[in-house]
Amino acid sequence: MTRTEIIIGGFGGQGSVLAGVILGRAAAYDGKKVAQSRSYGAEARGGAARSEVVIADEEIDYPLVITADYLVAMSQPAFERYVSKVKASGLVVIEEDLVRPERKLPENLKLVKVPATKIASREFGRPMVANMVMLGALAALTGVVTIDSLIKSIRASVSKGMEEINVAALKKGQEYTSAMVGGVHETS
Amino acid sequence: MSSGANKIIEPGTHFLMGNEACALGAVVAGCKFFAFYPITPANEIAEYMSVLLPKVKGIYIQMEDEISSIASVIGASWAGRKAMTATSGPGFTLMQENIGYAVATETPCVIVDVQRCGPSTGTPPLPMQGDVYQAKYGSHSEYPIIALAPSSVKEMFTLTIESFNLAEKYRTPVILLSDALVGHLMETFEIPDLSQIEIVERKKPDKETSDAKYFLDEDVAPMPVFGCGYKAHVTGSTHDEKGLRNVEDPVYVDKVVRALHRKIEKHKENIVKVETKFLDDAEIALLTYGSVARTAIHVVNQARKTGIKVGIIRLITLWPFPDVQVQSAARKTGRIVVMENNLGQVVNKVSEVAAKYADVKFLPPRIIGSLHEPEYVINFLKEVY
Numbered sequence: 001m002t003r004t005e006i007i008i009g010g011f012g013g014q015g016s017v018l019a020g021v022i023l024g025r026a027a028a029y030d031g032k033k034v035a036q037s038r039s040y041g042a043e044a045r046g047g048a049a050r051s052e053v054v055i056a057d058e059e060i061d062y063p064l065v066i067t068a069d070y071l072v073a074m075s076q077p078a079f080e081r082y083v084s085k086v087k088a089s090g091l092v093v094i095e096e097d098l099v100r101p102e103r104k105l106p107e108n109l110k111l112v113k114v115p116a117t118k119i120a121s122r123e124f125g126r127p128m129v130a131n132m133v134m135l136g137a138l139a140a141l142t143g144v145v146t147i148d149s150l151i152k153s154i155r156a157s158v159s160k161g162m163e164e165i166n167v168a169a170l171k172k173g174q175e176y177t178s179a180m181v182g183g184v185h186e187t188s
Numbered sequence: 189m190s191s192g193a194n195k196i197i198e199p200g201t202h203f204l205m206g207n208e209a210c211a212l213g214a215v216v217a218g219c220k221f222f223a224f225y226p227i228t229p230a231n232e233i234a235e236y237m238s239v240l241l242p243k244v245k246g247i248y249i250q251m252e253d254e255i256s257s258i259a260s261v262i263g264a265s266w267a268g269r270k271a272m273t274a275t276s277g278p279g280f281t282l283m284q285e286n287i288g289y290a291v292a293t294e295t296p297c298v299i300v301d302v303q304r305c306g307p308s309t310g311t312p313p314l315p316m317q318g319d320v321y322q323a324k325y326g327s328h329s330e331y332p333i334i335a336l337a338p339s340s341v342k343e344m345f346t347l348t349i350e351s352f353n354l355a356e357k358y359r360t361p362v363i364l365l366s367d368a369l370v371g372h373l374m375e376t377f378e379i380p381d382l383s384q385i386e387i388v389e390r391k392k393p394d395k396e397t398s399d400a401k402y403f404l405d406e407d408v409a410p411m412p413v414f415g416c417g418y419k420a421h422v423t424g425s426t427h428d429e430k431g432l433r434n435v436e437d438p439v440y441v442d443k444v445v446r447a448l449h450r451k452i453e454k455h456k457e458n459i460v461k462v463e464t465k466f467l468d469d470a471e472i473a474l475l476t477y478g479s480v481a482r483t484a485i486h487v488v489n490q491a492r493k494t495g496i497k498v499g500i501i502r503l504i505t506l507w508p509f510p511d512v513q514v515q516s517a518a519r520k521t522g523r524i525v526v527m528e529n530n531l532g533q534v535v536n537k538v539s540e541v542a543a544k545y546a547d548v549k550f551l552p553p554r555i556i557g558s559l560h561e562p563e564y565v566i567n568f569l570k571e572v573y
Binding site for chain 2: 021024025028032033034035036037038039040060061062063064066
């Protein structure tokens with residue numbers, strides 16, 4: 001059974017849940033079965049927020065993540081909390097300036113650092129689209145969904161007037177990781 | 189009355205939240221009135237209803253509390269509209285008195301309870317199956333109820349439609365007992381061509397006659413909705429077939445209580461639904477419902493690969509209780525493990541009807557308020573197997 005499981009976690013307000021919804025909707029456009037769940041505190045901002053996405057070719061029985069293939073961590077607590085749920089050969093994409101992966105990680109676990117908030121602020125003056133930079137990076141690194149579907153999904157999911165900046169941020173994340181060699185950005 | 193849903197809902201694959209699927213299902217079923225008081229984790233039902241209903245000439249109203257929400261739903265139903273409200277545990281508690289009134293007056297309506305963790309305010313966004321008894325015994329005295337438990341986003345759509353159909357057919361409130369997990373889950377599911385979906389409309393009287401009987405028929409009396417020329421008296425007090433009060437003679441009490449129960453009991457076979465898988469050669473059956481069924485189905489699929497002969501019986505209808513179906517599963521397997529996200533509610537009913545045919549064990553989640561993890565259930569099965 002093909003089943004891909006992804007956790008996206010961060011502080012409330014960083015858009016972890018929206019990133020999961022956009023990823024899930026993109027996978028649905030790709031013709032996959034999708035289950036996306038969320039958890040968050042009572043606060044609108046701050047606290048912790050998490051999105052889980054399960055993507056499969058067949059009907060999904062258990063809708064939550066059992067062992068994650070990929071983790072996108074945009075905060076230190078999210079990293080600490082979920083990195084142990086990633087499978088040994090999995091991939092962890094971290095927000096470079098917000099997460100310090102100090103603990104010892106399994107040997108085959110691939111770790112990729114993306115300065116998403118810096119990119120979002122520098123390129124667009126809007127740190128809030130850092131989640132799309134992270135999503136672009138994840139898609140480019142894994143091919144878990146097609147970029148075309150992601151772009152279509154963003155347009156269907158974000159507020160009116162915010163579509164293009166989110167799409168542009170997605171592409172920045174995609175470009176950033178595409179330029180990487182062995183998970184390291186040579187010029188940064 | 190046409191639902192108008194075909195103008196706003198496209199058949200095909202949808203990726204929606206359970207709560208949104210519930211709102212779509214309501215509109216497809218012909219819901220034209222929705223009253224609500226905000227509460228997590230049911231808010232998305234209201235948000236979407238506020239978008240959908242104006243498009244089908246329906247009314248969305250945010251009331252001052254849950255008591256008035258259910259009261260206005262009952263009024264709308266008597267005005268001839270299909271009506272629904274949605275809430276979570278705390279609001280469901282406030283609605284109980286009027287749910288009893290809806291039962292007594294034989295008012296079709298749908299109440300969605302997206303269960304969250306209690307007691308009291310509890311934890312709003314986390315799921316628990318704590319309201320199973322409240323759905324059946326929450327209002328005073330003795331009465332029958334219909335309650336359905338959706339396990340998926342798809343069932344938030346299909347069982348909302350089913351809830352309306354049962355409410356209309358049997359002139360009764362129907363509880364859709366969802367939870368925060370299914371309510372907030374987003375999934376892909378198919379909406380068929382709307383012409384393929386069965387929609388039931390309430391029976392109305394043909395014409396006004398002096399001996400017309402509008403209540404207490406075990407085969408469901410026609411409903412003399414207001415504004416159509418019928419003379420009807422509607423009361424929560426003990427009444428006769430015409431709706432006229434008699435609050436002196438216990439014979440009338442006897443008639444009301446028995447007739448309301450018989451109306452559901454007599455048609456139980458047509459109301460109750462369960463889903464079974466791998467039961468024929470199973471040596472143990474997982475019995476579950478709602479969101480917890482998702483773990484059970486996964487576990488059964490996995491366990492079968494390792495040679496553990498386990499099957500599943502999933503209760504889609506919780507009330508009236510599917511005793512015949514549960515007994516049949518008990519006879520077939522001899523061992524039943526009841527899984528629910530609480531400290532044991534349905535398990536008591538299962539023991540009551542099936543203990544003489546099977547060993548009944550109860551498995552709560554490792555942590556109340558979260559879904560049973562597959563590994564935890566598999567380990568439990570290996571221990572008892």
